Amino acid sequence: xxxxxxxxxxxxxxxxxxxxxxxxxxxxxxxxxxxxxxxxxxxxxxxxxxxxxxxxxxxxxxxxxxxxxxxxxxxxxxxxxxxxxxxxxxxxxxxxxxxxxxxxxxxxxxxxxxxxxxxxxxxxxxxxxxxxxxxxxxxxxxxxxxxxxxxxxxxxxxxxxxxxxxxxxxxxxxxxxxxxxxxxxxxxxxxxxxxxxxxxxxxxxxxxxxxxxxxxxxxxxxxxxxxxxxxxxxxxxxxxxxxxxxxxxxxxxxxxxxxxxxxxxxxxxxxxxxxxxxxxxxxxxxxxxxxxxxxxxxxxxxxxxxxxxxxxxxxxxxxxxxxxxxxxxxxxxxxxxxxxxxxxxxxxxxxxxxxxxxxxxxxxxxxxxxxxxxxxxxxxxxxxx
Amino acid sequence: xxxxxxxxxxxxxxxxxxxxxxxxxxxxxxxxxxxxxxxxxxxxxxxxxxxxxxxxxxxxxxxxxxxxxxxxxxxxxxxxxxxxxxxxxxxxxxxxxxxxxxxxxxxxxxxxxxxxxxxxxxxxxxxxxxxxxxxxxxxxxxxxxxxxxxxxxxxxxxxxxxxxxxxxxxxxxxxxxxxxxxxxxxxxxxxxxxxxxxxxxxxxxxxxxxxxxxxxxxxxxxxxxxxxxxxxxxxxxxxxxxxxxxxxxxxxxxxxxxxxxxxxxxxxxxxxxxxxxxxxxxxxxxxxxxxxxxxxxxxxxxxxxxxxxxxxx
Numbered sequence: 001x002x003x004x005x006x007x008x009x010x011x012x013x014x015x016x017x018x019x020x021x022x023x024x025x026x027x028x029x030x031x032x033x034x035x036x037x038x039x040x041x042x043x044x045x046x047x048x049x050x051x052x053x054x055x056x057x058x059x060x061x062x063x064x065x066x067x068x069x070x071x072x073x074x075x076x077x078x079x080x081x082x083x084x085x086x087x088x089x090x091x092x093x094x095x096x097x098x099x100x101x102x103x104x105x106x107x108x109x110x111x112x113x114x115x116x117x118x119x120x121x122x123x124x125x126x127x128x129x130x131x132x133x134x135x136x137x138x139x140x141x142x143x144x145x146x147x148x149x150x151x152x153x154x155x156x157x158x159x160x161x162x163x164x165x166x167x168x169x170x171x172x173x174x175x176x177x178x179x180x181x182x183x184x185x186x187x188x189x190x191x192x193x194x195x196x197x198x199x200x201x202x203x204x205x206x207x208x209x210x211x212x213x214x215x216x217x218x219x220x221x222x223x224x225x226x227x228x229x230x231x232x233x234x235x236x237x238x239x240x241x242x243x244x245x246x247x248x249x250x251x252x253x254x255x256x257x258x259x260x261x262x263x264x265x266x267x268x269x270x271x272x273x274x275x276x277x278x279x280x281x282x283x284x285x286x287x288x289x290x291x292x293x294x295x296x297x298x299x300x301x302x303x304x305x306x307x308x309x310x311x312x313x314x315x316x317x318x319x320x321x322x323x324x325x326x327x328x329x330x331x332x333x334x335x336x337x338x339x340x341x342x343x344x345x346x347x348x349x350x351x352x353x354x355x356x357x358x359x360x361x362x363x364x365x366x367x368x369x370x371x372x373x374x375x376x377x378x379x380x381x382x383x384x385x
Numbered sequence: 386x387x388x389x390x391x392x393x394x395x396x397x398x399x400x401x402x403x404x405x406x407x408x409x410x411x412x413x414x415x416x417x418x419x420x421x422x423x424x425x426x427x428x429x430x431x432x433x434x435x436x437x438x439x440x441x442x443x444x445x446x447x448x449x450x451x452x453x454x455x456x457x458x459x460x461x462x463x464x465x466x467x468x469x470x471x472x473x474x475x476x477x478x479x480x481x482x483x484x485x486x487x488x489x490x491x492x493x494x495x496x497x498x499x500x501x502x503x504x505x506x507x508x509x510x511x512x513x514x515x516x517x518x519x520x521x522x523x524x525x526x527x528x529x530x531x532x533x534x535x536x537x538x539x540x541x542x543x544x545x546x547x548x549x550x551x552x553x554x555x556x557x558x559x560x561x562x563x564x565x566x567x568x569x570x571x572x573x574x575x576x577x578x579x580x581x582x583x584x585x586x587x588x589x590x591x592x593x594x595x596x597x598x599x600x601x602x603x604x605x606x607x608x609x610x611x612x613x614x615x616x617x618x619x620x621x622x623x624x625x626x627x628x629x630x631x632x633x634x635x636x637x638x639x640x641x642x643x644x645x646x647x648x649x650x651x652x653x654x655x656x657x658x659x660x661x662x663x664x665x666x667x668x669x670x671x672x673x674x675x676x677x678x679x680x681x682x683x684x685x686x687x688x689x690x691x692x693x694x695x696x697x698x
Contacts, residue, residue: 022464022467022470023466023470025459025462025463050470051466051467052471053462053463053466053501055459055462055497055501056493056496056497056500056502056572057494057497059392059455059459059494060458060459060462060493060497060498063452063453063462063463063494064458064463064466066456066460066463067427067450067452067460067461067465067466067467068463068467069458069463069467070450070463071463071464071468071469072471073466073467073469073470075463075467089453090456091455093452093453093456123687126573139420144424160583198427199448199449199464200448201422201423201424201447201476203448204422204445204447204448204449205443205448205449205452206437206440206445206448207448207449207451208450208452209439209440209443209451210434210435210437210439211439211440212439212440215441230489246395246664247577331589332673335642376411
């Protein structure tokens with residue numbers, strides 16, 4: 001066991017290499033670059049013994065991961081922003097082909113204009129691809145989540161790709177300590193990858209040929225069942241990891257000071273981490289408010305949201321916007337509550353384009369939400385009076 | 386390998402969903418016989434995705450991975466990397482794509498895989514159109530040809546994909562045609578014997594796409610070669626050789642048949658003949674082929690042969 005003081009990207013790379021993928025295929029994009037550069041360093045030092053394919057685009061990165069995974073190898077890649085968008089077609093492909101590819105995505109703004117800072121619209125716009133999605137808020141969580149993601153993706157009841165999201169720079173380029181267990185602990189935990197299907201010359205099968213509507217619908221249904229199964233498995237495999245490593249990052253929602261709260265704030269990623277300080281400050285002022293940081297966005301933790309809606313009003317901060325509708329988390333939280341709760345839910349859009357969201361900003365949003373009567377619309381923080 | 390030495394076993398099974406007279410199935414059958422069962426096919430969107438037939442059935446007795454249109458070479462890169470990690474150097478990875486998936490949408494992934502030295506055979510079966518989507522123009526469609534997106538005939542000449550691949554200086558690049566099974570088999574076997582990236586293009590006359598009778602597939606390929614509309618050649622470690630009738634044409638040992646001998650059977654060129662002959666475009670087609678062969682000669686003829694031809698002038 002060692003303590004690694006390094007950036008989110010480099011800790012993600014460390015975790016990925018320790019999971020011993022046989023194939024990594026990647027293409028550089030800011031701010032993911034330091035992650036794939038770190039893997040290249042592990043290739044040079046011999047710490048990573050798998051194949052490292054430096055492809056000519058993100059579309060090819062995901063296509064190569066699909067090929068490698070279909071041929072029976074554990075695979076990993078990383079991307080960000082436009083890279084993720086270029087992969088879009090192949091994200092669907094990997095999920096529909098039921099290939100347990102694991103990927104880190106560094107949440108970054110989409111152009112135009114060019115902007116490299118944190119914004120979750122890149123991954124939120126991939127929420128319908130069938131990938132499991134985690135949003136991290138610390139480097140230790142990144143390490144643990146990457147390791148656990150291989151276990152989850154490869155679990156026989158899941159067999160779906162997993163995307164681990166970390167906000168650009170706030171996590172990707174910020175050094176924080178993370179405890180790194182010994183390699184044998186990771187090896188014992190993950191075991192050798194045994195594919196559920198693969199291209200095999202001794203058992204020739206055609207994968208992905210033309211499929212009629214009746215069979216296709218079953219494929220989709222099976223993916224949905226697998227995602228729902230993941231809701232139960234995520235905490236379970238995290239508990240197994242805790243036994244080995246001592247750390248637990250397996251919540252669908254991470255609850256912070258929710259005891260007796262009359263209002264609960266929901267946020268993801270880096271804002272979710274910043275919000276803890278805001279909650280501390282607000283509680284000092286005597287406010288009955290807690291935080292539920294949404295860690296797992298796909299599968300969406302519907303039941304957990306319903307439970308929150310039974311005891312408290314909710315505030316939702318989104319670092320994304322489904323243009324023409326509203327923030328994705330706000331939208332889905334309300335949908336989860338439909339028919340089971342009448343609580344007040346107030347949404348905010350904040351931090352788009354990488355605009356800094358400090359705990360002070362979070363405090364201001366919370367106070368505003370608590371004070372005002374129920375609203376149908378969300379607020380754009382910093383725009384309104 | 387002679388035809389009589391080919392294995393009796395079929396890797397392309399009965400029950401394929403190909404059109405009658407399909408050149409892709411002729412090519413696939415030959416390729417798979419030459420490669421054997423230790424082959425993995427990576428197939429992007431193209432006619433072969435249909436030829437495979439419907440899930441839960443298949444017409445292939447080798448493992449097949451279907452992948453998105455532009456992704457064949459990248460997908461094959463991944464398969465190859467995985468097999469290398471598994472120590473399986475006994476398996477041949479083949480990307481099998483149409484001209485749309487090769488000349489157009491797939492060219493980036495293909496170029497990348499070649500540059501990276503991926504150990505695989507990329508085979509483009511070239512029927513000069515997007516046939517699976519219903520006969521639209523591609524970068525391989527010849528000048529003046531009708532397609533559903535070039536209703537009065539294509540305004541541009543096709544590009545020379547083989548020569549674009551040559552610029553990658555990979556171990557082996559070859560052009561062949563389904564009408565010459567020995568040539569196809571020899572080139573596939575040669576590609577299989579080499580490490581690194583290999584590129585093969587198989588000319589594949591398409592009866593419904595080109596609007597000719599389904600019993601004339603093989604003849605249409607032969608005529609394409611004899612009229613110089615297609616060339617058989619191979620480039621082994623940067624050494625270029627023309628093969629069969631194309632070699633004779635290059636060295637001017639036979640006369641090139643007039644291109645009309647080939648296009649007159651094809652409905653896709655019928656607007657050049659009726660209601661009246663379109664002399665301008667017929668001449669343009671012919672001139673273009675002449676220019677192509679003059680360039681072939683200046684680039685690829687051996688110096689001594691060049692000298693002989695000069696003296697004859």
